[in-house]
Amino acid sequence: MKDVEKKPLQESERFASEVPRRDLLGLAAFWSFIGTGVVMVAGALRLPMPSVFPETGSKFRIGKPDRYAVGSSTRISDRNVLVLRDGGGFRALSLVCTHLGCISQREESGAFVCPCHGSRFDATGKVVEGPAPSPLRYLEVSRMPSGDLVVDRDRPVPPDRRLAV
Ligand code: FES
Structure with missing residues (x-):
């Protein structure tokens, strides 16, 4: 072995x-x-690239004028806008709170309250109670050649400016 x-x-x-x-x-x-x-x-x-892409364009259609009765206020929920029609024409009130951008809610009285930090606005959008630094914004309403109304969220206008139809 x-x-x-x-x-x-x-x-x-x-x-x-x-x-x-x-x-x-x-x-x-x-x-x-x-x-x-x-x-x-x-x-x-x-880092320099945004995680959320902003909406393209600031304008959006809200339909034909006859959709809104005279004296009505219609909330466009997905746009956070209240469309107001009176005898003088159309206005659009943004429901975005001017403090930090939460969406204000309308109370039965017609006033608006922000659920985030408690700002209160009267029925015309003026600040009644802070911390919001400024009133709710009215946005420009215009009309397309097709007859549709268009709101531009980037074009604030004075509260008394209406689109006469
Ligand atoms: S975001 Fe409306 S009160 Fe702060």
């Missing part, structure tokens, strides 16, 4: 590591550092 040399298991070639332990920890630290750097750079590059 051939005499086989007995070696301890740890010295066997089969269990010999290709990368010494110290080098392995160094490589792990190096690649962790590189990975962290890549994530940081990607985050920094993304």
Whole structure:
């Protein structure tokens, strides 16, 4: 019988590591550092890009004039606007609170209250109680060649300006 040399298991070639332990920890630290750097750079590059894209255009249609009765006030919920029609014509009152932009709610009395910090506005939009710094805004109403009414949220107008129809 051939005499086989007995070696301890740890010295066997089969269990010999290709990368010494110290080098392995160094490589792990190096690649962790590189990975962290890549994530940081990607985050920094993304910062200038907005997470929410603004609505395109500031104008929106609210339909034909005959949709609104004289003396009516109609809330356009998805636009946060109240369309007012009286004998003089059309006005559009923005329900966006002038404090930090929450949506004001109309009470039965006709006044408006902001649910966020409690600002109160009278039925014409004037501030009755802060912290809102200024009245609710009236927005320009115009008419398209098709006859549809259009509100422009970027064009505030004086409260008494109406679109006569
Ligand atoms: S957002 Fe309306 S009171 Fe603050």
